[in-house]
Amino acid sequence: xxxxxxxxxxxxxxxxxxxxxxxxxxxxxxxxxxxxxxxxxxxxxxxxxxxxxxxxxxxxxxxxxxxxxxxxxxxxxxxxxxxxxxxxxxxxxxxxxxxxxxxxxxxxxxxxxxxxxxxxxxxxxxxxxxxxxxxxxxxxxxxxxxxxxxxxxxxxxxxxxxxxxxxxxxxxxxxxxxxxxxxxxxxxxxxxxxxxxxxxxxxxxxxxxxxxxxxxxxxxxxxxxxxxxxxxxxxxxxxxxxxxxxxxxxxxxxxxxxxxx
Amino acid sequence: xxxxxxxxxxxxxxxxxxxxxxxxxxxxxxxxxxxxxxxxxxxxxxxxxxxxxxxxxxxxxxxxxxxxxxxxxxxxxxxxxxxxxxxxxxxxxxxxxxxxxxxxxxxxxxxxxxxxxxxxxxxxxxxxxxxxxxxxxxxxxxxxxxxxxxxxxxxxxxxxxxxxxxxxxxxxxxxxxxxxxxxxxxxxxxxxxxxxxxxxxxxxxxxxxxxxxxxxxxxxxxxxxxxxxxxxxxxxxxxxxxxxxxxxxxxxxxxxxxxxxxxxxxxxxxxxxxxxxxxxxxxxxxxxxxxxxxxxxxxxxxxxxxxxxxxxxxxxxxxx
Numbered sequence: 001x002x003x004x005x006x007x008x009x010x011x012x013x014x015x016x017x018x019x020x021x022x023x024x025x026x027x028x029x030x031x032x033x034x035x036x037x038x039x040x041x042x043x044x045x046x047x048x049x050x051x052x053x054x055x056x057x058x059x060x061x062x063x064x065x066x067x068x069x070x071x072x073x074x075x076x077x078x079x080x081x082x083x084x085x086x087x088x089x090x091x092x093x094x095x096x097x098x099x100x101x102x103x104x105x106x107x108x109x110x111x112x113x114x115x116x117x118x119x120x121x122x123x124x125x126x127x128x129x130x131x132x133x134x135x136x137x138x139x140x141x142x143x144x145x146x147x148x149x150x151x152x153x154x155x156x157x158x159x160x161x162x163x164x165x166x167x168x169x170x171x172x173x174x175x176x177x178x179x180x181x182x183x184x185x186x187x188x189x190x191x192x193x194x195x196x197x198x199x200x201x202x203x204x205x206x207x208x209x210x211x212x213x214x215x216x217x218x219x220x221x222x223x224x225x226x227x228x229x230x231x232x233x234x235x236x237x238x239x240x241x242x243x244x245x246x247x248x249x250x251x252x253x254x255x256x257x258x259x260x261x
Numbered sequence: 262x263x264x265x266x267x268x269x270x271x272x273x274x275x276x277x278x279x280x281x282x283x284x285x286x287x288x289x290x291x292x293x294x295x296x297x298x299x300x301x302x303x304x305x306x307x308x309x310x311x312x313x314x315x316x317x318x319x320x321x322x323x324x325x326x327x328x329x330x331x332x333x334x335x336x337x338x339x340x341x342x343x344x345x346x347x348x349x350x351x352x353x354x355x356x357x358x359x360x361x362x363x364x365x366x367x368x369x370x371x372x373x374x375x376x377x378x379x380x381x382x383x384x385x386x387x388x389x390x391x392x393x394x395x396x397x398x399x400x401x402x403x404x405x406x407x408x409x410x411x412x413x414x415x416x417x418x419x420x421x422x423x424x425x426x427x428x429x430x431x432x433x434x435x436x437x438x439x440x441x442x443x444x445x446x447x448x449x450x451x452x453x454x455x456x457x458x459x460x461x462x463x464x465x466x467x468x469x470x471x472x473x474x475x476x477x478x479x480x481x482x483x484x485x486x487x488x489x490x491x492x493x494x495x496x497x498x499x500x501x502x503x504x505x506x507x508x509x510x511x512x513x514x515x516x517x518x519x520x521x522x523x524x525x526x527x528x529x530x531x532x533x534x535x536x537x538x539x540x541x542x543x544x545x546x547x548x549x550x551x552x553x554x555x556x557x558x559x560x561x562x563x564x565x566x567x568x569x570x571x572x573x574x575x576x577x578x579x580x581x
Binding site for chain 2: 110116117125126127128149
């Protein structure tokens with residue numbers, strides 16, 4: 001796959017996850033998940049609905065508190081650090097792209113304000129500077145400059161999703177969590193969004209954890225793949241290896257269930 | 262005097278409110294929850310301010326109540342009467358003579374002095390409310406000093422109107438820590454919040470919050486580097502007293518586009534007129550006191566503000 005963004009050569013992981021477990025009462029959210037994520041690496045997590053993908057992502061991003069296990073970002077334990085620090089990380093070093101852009105955007109605030117919010121949250125106090133940066137980012141996600149003062153309610157689904165991405169990337173995060181970023185979009189819009197994402201990931205050297213049930217998305221974006229079922233990781237490896245030569249029965253089922261057009 | 266306890270509220274309630282006030286003064290700008298009582302007036306008419314005033318009043322106090330700067334509008338008159346009846350305290354219209362001033366939407370033009378208490382009526386104490394509807398989240402934001410969102414509101418103003426269009430309830434930062442809603446005072450009054458000699462107390466009855474600014478607290482209005490805060494007012498002089506630097510109300514005088522600008526602070530305006538200052542439409546103050554028949558601006562003598570604006574015509578102020 002020559003189109004894939006190149007893997008960086010650093011050998012210290014950006015994110016280390018060890019034995020992560022989250023239960024909802026007696027039910028399992030996710031069980032004993034461990035992996036390392038290296039700088040510039042894109043990790044795909046696939047599995048059917050209810051397999052614990054989103055629970056895992058929420059635990060990693062600090063939206064949920066796991067019951068057991070350890071998450072270290074850049075060598076620092078994110079579960080024991082002060083909430084101030086974790087929230088600062090989540091608006092500077094991290095980004096979270098929701099499946100539904102309405103969850104990640106402020107619908108009552110203009111596109112420029114949405115992109116500028118994170119800048120203002122980290123102390124930007126120059127209106128002209130914020131606006132320049134916002135219009136630059138709108139350009140990067142292919143939103144026309146004259147839409148900067150429109151509210152997201154006036155945008156199409158694909159535009160809203162691109163706006164959400166711009167809003168998240170404007171502070172130059174190093175780690176991006178994506179929860180089904182292409183869900184609910186039609187195929188041609190999906191293709192453009194994937195193209196855009198791939199370009200951004202490559203240009204900015206982002207580390208990404210992308211949760212999806214769409215195998216085509218991980219085929220295009222992810223270096224490595226984790227397959228989850230019933231809260232457990234059943235198989236992981238390089239994307240092409242897992243998709244072309246699935247070992248676990250569930251992965252084989254998953255791969256063979258994709259409709260061929 | 263009546264069968265009510267002094268200043269209407271029972272002593273335990275006043276104690277509870279005083280505790281909240283002390284805590285508010287100890288942590289300037291922090292919203293202290295308190296068990297707000299039902300008061301004999303509707304929410305939005307100053308139930309929070311009235312409770313704070315009641316908790317602060319002592320029999321020796323001299324009370325002034327203003328509503329939008331005026332001493333003679335319904336809200337001010339009824340609250341003043343309320344305390345005359347339930348506490349029997351002396352009342353005044355003069356800012357300099359008052360020991361407690363309860364205010365709605367204005368800070369008096371005359372500088373306050375040490376020992377005075379200014380009590381604000383606050384409808385919505387949470388400055389982040391219209392940006393973030395969840396109370397749990399706004400509390401967290403105050404706790405962690407996450408105030409970027411406040412600037413998003415100002416950004417939206419500039420993006421839409423070319424300037425910061427927030428003209429009242431302009432958010433401020435107190436001593437570099439809490440972002441605070443100064444109650445709906447015009448932003449013209451914002452600079453007076455900072456370094457004020459008087460104690461400033463804020464009471465929100467419906468929302469059950471009290472917050473405070475102790476004397477000489479540093480209060481900064483939020484802004485952008487390239488769009489700095491400025492205190493704005495109508496670009497006119499007072500038509501009655503000729504004051505150049507006081508906050509003005511616009512009064513429509515007829516249906517042919519006639520209008521006049523008058524000081525919103527009635528005490529300040531009449532004080533200046535008594536001292537001999539006369540504005541464009543002003544006359545000798547001796548002749549401009551209550552007038553039985555309605556007159557227009559050209560007629561020279563004007564009825565008192567309350568009557569001009571069609572609200573309560575009670576003028577038994579200071580007769581206690």
